[in-house]
Amino acid sequence: xxxxxxxxxxxxxxxxxxxxxxxxxxxxxxxxxxxxxxxxxxxxxxxxxxxxxxxxxxxxxxxxxxxxxxxxxxxxxxxxxxxxxxxxxxxxxxxxxxxxxxxxxxxxxxxxxxxxxxxxxxxxxxxxxxxxxxxxxxxxxxxxxxxxxxxxxxxxxxxxxxxxxxxxxxxxxxxxxxxxxxxxxxxxxxxxxxxxxxxxxxxxxxxxxxxxxxxxxxxxxxxxxxxxxxxxxxxxxxxxxxxxxxxxxxxx
Amino acid sequence: xxxxxxxxxxxxxxxxxxxxxxxxxxxxxxxxxxxxxxxxxxxxxxxxxxxxxxxxxxxxxxxxxxxxxxxxxxxxxxxxxxxxxxxxxxxxxxxxxxxxxxxxxxxxxxxxxxxxxxxxxxxxxxxxxxxxxxxxxxxxxxxxxxxxxxxxxxxxxxxxxxxxxxxxxxxxxxxxxxxxxxxxxxxxxxxxxxxxxxxxxxxxxxxxxxxxxxxxxxxxxxxxxxxxxxxxxxxxxxxxxxxxxxxxxxxxxxxxxxxxxxxxxxxxxxxxxxxxxxxxxxxxxxxxxxxxxxxxxxxxxxxxxxxxxxxxxxxxxxxx
Numbered sequence: 001x002x003x004x005x006x007x008x009x010x011x012x013x014x015x016x017x018x019x020x021x022x023x024x025x026x027x028x029x030x031x032x033x034x035x036x037x038x039x040x041x042x043x044x045x046x047x048x049x050x051x052x053x054x055x056x057x058x059x060x061x062x063x064x065x066x067x068x069x070x071x072x073x074x075x076x077x078x079x080x081x082x083x084x085x086x087x088x089x090x091x092x093x094x095x096x097x098x099x100x101x102x103x104x105x106x107x108x109x110x111x112x113x114x115x116x117x118x119x120x121x122x123x124x125x126x127x128x129x130x131x132x133x134x135x136x137x138x139x140x141x142x143x144x145x146x147x148x149x150x151x152x153x154x155x156x157x158x159x160x161x162x163x164x165x166x167x168x169x170x171x172x173x174x175x176x177x178x179x180x181x182x183x184x185x186x187x188x189x190x191x192x193x194x195x196x197x198x199x200x201x202x203x204x205x206x207x208x209x210x211x212x213x214x215x216x217x218x219x220x221x222x223x224x225x226x227x228x229x230x231x232x233x234x235x236x237x238x239x240x241x242x243x244x245x246x247x248x249x250x251x252x
Numbered sequence: 253x254x255x256x257x258x259x260x261x262x263x264x265x266x267x268x269x270x271x272x273x274x275x276x277x278x279x280x281x282x283x284x285x286x287x288x289x290x291x292x293x294x295x296x297x298x299x300x301x302x303x304x305x306x307x308x309x310x311x312x313x314x315x316x317x318x319x320x321x322x323x324x325x326x327x328x329x330x331x332x333x334x335x336x337x338x339x340x341x342x343x344x345x346x347x348x349x350x351x352x353x354x355x356x357x358x359x360x361x362x363x364x365x366x367x368x369x370x371x372x373x374x375x376x377x378x379x380x381x382x383x384x385x386x387x388x389x390x391x392x393x394x395x396x397x398x399x400x401x402x403x404x405x406x407x408x409x410x411x412x413x414x415x416x417x418x419x420x421x422x423x424x425x426x427x428x429x430x431x432x433x434x435x436x437x438x439x440x441x442x443x444x445x446x447x448x449x450x451x452x453x454x455x456x457x458x459x460x461x462x463x464x465x466x467x468x469x470x471x472x473x474x475x476x477x478x479x480x481x482x483x484x485x486x487x488x489x490x491x492x493x494x495x496x497x498x499x500x501x502x503x504x505x506x507x508x509x510x511x512x513x514x515x516x517x518x519x520x521x522x523x524x525x526x527x528x529x530x531x532x533x534x535x536x537x538x539x540x541x542x543x544x545x546x547x548x549x550x551x552x553x554x555x556x557x558x559x560x561x562x563x564x565x566x567x568x569x570x571x572x
Contacts, residue, residue, distance in 0.1 A: 019384070023390065025383075025384070035489075093353075093356075093363065093365070094356060094357060094360070094363065097357060116502075117502060122366060122501050122502055123365035123366050123402075124349055124353075124365065124366075125349070125352070125353045125356070125363060125365050126353075127353065128321065128349065128350045128351075128352070128353025128354045128357070129353045129354065129356060129357035130357075131321075131353075131354065132325070132353070132354040132357040132358055133357050137320070137322065137432035137433040138320060138321055138322075138350060138354075138433055139320070139433050140320065140321075140346070140350055141346055143495070153436075155439075156320075156435075157346075157494075157495055157496070158346070158438075158496075159447075159496055160440050160441065160496065161438070161439045161440040161441035161496075162439050162441070163435045163436075163437065163438050163439070164435070164436045164437040164438075164439070165320055165433050165434065165435050165436065166433075166434050166436055167432045167433045167434065168432070171432075171433070176495055177488065177489045177495070178488075178491065178494070178495055181491075212395050212396060213395060214356070214361065214362045214363050214394070214395055214396060215362060215363065215364050215392045215393065215394055215395060216392065216393050216395060217390050217391070217392055217393075218378060218390075218391040218392065218393050219390070219391045220383055220384075220388050220389070220390045220391075221388060221389055221391075222387070222388055222389075223382065223386060223387055223388055223389050223524075224389075225546070226527055226532070226546040227546075228544065228545045228546065228547070228550075229532075229547055229548035229549055229550065230548070230549055230550070231539060231544050231547075231549075231550035231551075231552065232549070232550070232551055232552065233539075233552045233553065234551055234552060234553025234554070234557075234558060238535075238551045238553055238558055239558060239561045239562050239565050240565070241549065241551070242512075242533060242549065242551065242558075242562055243562070243565050243566065243569060245510075245531065245533060245548070245549050246453075246477070246510060246566070247569075249509050249510050249530065249531045250509070251452055251453045251477060251478075251479075251509050251510050252477065252566060252569060252570070
């Protein structure tokens with residue numbers, strides 16, 4: 001089975017974000033493989049271990065996004081493809097999906113695995129767009145994936161439980177953090193990753209028209225902050241104080 | 253007047269509350285049309301009429317309930333070709349997200365996701381989007397036609413104003429090519445407790461709860477108060493509690509009368525999903541935690557002692 005996992009380099013969730021002059025999020029420093037994508041890579045590796053095949057990581061980003069791909073390769077993925085092109089800086093979801101789709105089509109995978117949404121953008125729009133552009137069905141919010149021959153079945157997280165959703169391959173699935181605990185790269189894995197291929201592709205080779213962006217940022221302001229209220233040390237009277245607040249709010 | 257099409261998400265044949273919230277906003281922006289697909293669509297049309305829809309396009313084809321995203325995308329694409337709405341509004345909810353994404357890719361539309369608000373400007377639409385994990389708000393202009401905007405739940409109040417929609421049967425035949433991701437079974441895990449999004453009081457736990465074994469303390473307090481239990485992303489990612497309990501940027505948005513954050517530091521990721529709660533109470537051992545700077549009442553202390561004592565006090569007050 002040929003599995004493509006989309007991966008993205010994002011600002012470290014534990015670091016402070018900064019803005020570029022054009023109001024896009026700076027991705028210059030403290031970057032890591034998106035934690036959601038680590039789960040996607042893990043699921044891809046588990047499926048490969050169970051069914052054989054190949055796990056290919058596809059990413060769009062600047063040259064140093066190779067580090068994110070390398071991280072996935074050290075976990076055990078087979079090879080990577082990076083679409084890196086200055087003209088793609090600040091690309092919106094639709095352009096990103098078009099570029100990824102152009103590369104993934106060439107790979108003719110059985111399965112494409114994406115995280116439900118990225119850690120930094122959090123819009124969750126690239127996966128359904130990608131599914132549409134590839135002409136694949138989408139099996140989303142998966143907390144469990146099973147493959148049987150050419151049938152893929154997922155447990156799709158819902159507000160009150162889950163749905164069992166199935167489709168024939170090729171298909172695109174999105175996975176939640178509940179899918180699998182990402183493995184740590186072993187020393188052997190890290191060494192092996194150094195010699196694995198990361199193919200670099202220029203946007204111009206893909207025939208994707210950049211066109212007009214689907215959205216433009218007009219301005220950024222500070223979010224409205226709530227005012228701090230009273231802060232008390234619990235000296236045994238805190239419970240009584242909370243009860244008073246609950247009573248005043250008429251929930252008690 | 254711009255024409256606004258609202259995608260009404262149905263849940264067990266009823267219009268989702270998020271979709272009704274969108275209707276309130278849509279009425280401000282222009283002439284409102286809605287589309288309702290699947291079982292219960294015709295009943296939904298009457299509810300949507302009361303919320304301001306002039307016309308509701310309906311189809312009760314079972315394909316809309318049985319297959320993920322593609323049949324609905326076909327229906328919306330075909331409706332767009334006929335009606336050419338200026339703006340299509342979706343709730344930022346799982347099913348809607350998937351349809352919106354596919355539709356935007358198919359139409360090459362301008363799309364803005366995860367928005368808090370949308371306004372008409374210069375003949376187009378500008379949406380307010382939480383940015384930087386919620387620390388900032390960006391104004392994003394949707395380029396291209398139609399504009400597609402996904403709005404976070406609880407951004408507006410649903411309000412019925414009375415009215416009757418003209419119901420139009422949607423003339424769409426869902427082809428076999430779109431019947432692919434088949435929903436074979438629906439499994440309900442959550443018991444019939446108060447729904448997180450609808451609860452008047454929400455008690456959420458974070459890492460400061462120490463471990464999943466202590467979450468029952470929150471359940472007991474919630475049950476005494478008639479509330480629901482939520483959680484921070486950190487403890488969901490750690491596998492302590494299911495994703496359905498997650499409050500925040502990548503989880504649910506809540507706006508209860510009282511929100512009690514227990515052992516939650518108050519990262520932006522979390523607060524963007526709860527900061528519009530009327531009253532916020534924080535219990536945390538760290539007086540410097542960001543949550544303390546936004547809470548109406550911050551209690552510095554041991555959550556594992558305070559929560560059971562609070563549950564006992566609440567029970568005593570109710571019985572007394």
